[in-house]
Amino acid sequence: MKKIALIVLLCMLFWSVGSAQWSGYYPTGDTNELDGGIGITWIDNQAYYQISFQPDISIGKFGIGLGLNLLYNVNTGKIRSQDWDTKADYARIIRYLRYGYKGDSFYARVGAINAGTLGHGLIMNYYNNQINYDMRKLGMACDLDLGVFGFETFTNNLGRFEVVGGRAFVRPLYKSNMFMIKNLAFGGTYVTDLDPDSWKASDD
Secondary structure, three states, X not given: OHHHHHHHHHHHHHHHHOOOEOOOOOOOOOOOEEEEEEEEEEEOOEEEXXXXXXXXXXXXXXXXXXXXXXXXXXXXXXXXXXXXXXXXXXXXXXXXXEEOOOOOOEEEEEEOOOOEXXXXXXXXXXXXXXOOOOOOOOEEEEEEEOOOEEEEEEEOOOOOOOEEEEEEEEOOOOOOOOOOHHHOOEEEEEEEEOOHHHHOOOOO
């Protein structure tokens, strides 16, 4: 358990280097940010306090999201060791990698996506691909805005492509000097919920 304590201390150290704030779902600037929570759960008739710690560590435009989930046994006063007995348990601390921020001219994120949104969010808004902590999905979001035109893309799972979407847009007056009107955009959004097993022989 010393490794877990060391990881917690390192997360707190990196987080405290910058001015920390809570942005809700997306990191919003060149600062380290923190999210977390506490609850209670039952496993094999044993009560556990569930403590989550999710910092976003920024180094310029690059960022890494970490996720530490600890189960504290109410009866024994110990952290549940079964959650930390393999290398994979430690590797899953890394929740996502990103470059830039949502709304930048270029933004990319791979891994956990807390609030997947396309455009103004009319069709897809605040989509979360990590509802179950024990069933991780490797999602991806990638946006490019060149001023005159751009696009946004999203998938909840690179391994199965269950939810896939995108948005393309143009700003025909972008190069004009007309204030506000230059940002007028025309575009379209498409999102679909696929069944990956429909084109496979297996139903797994």
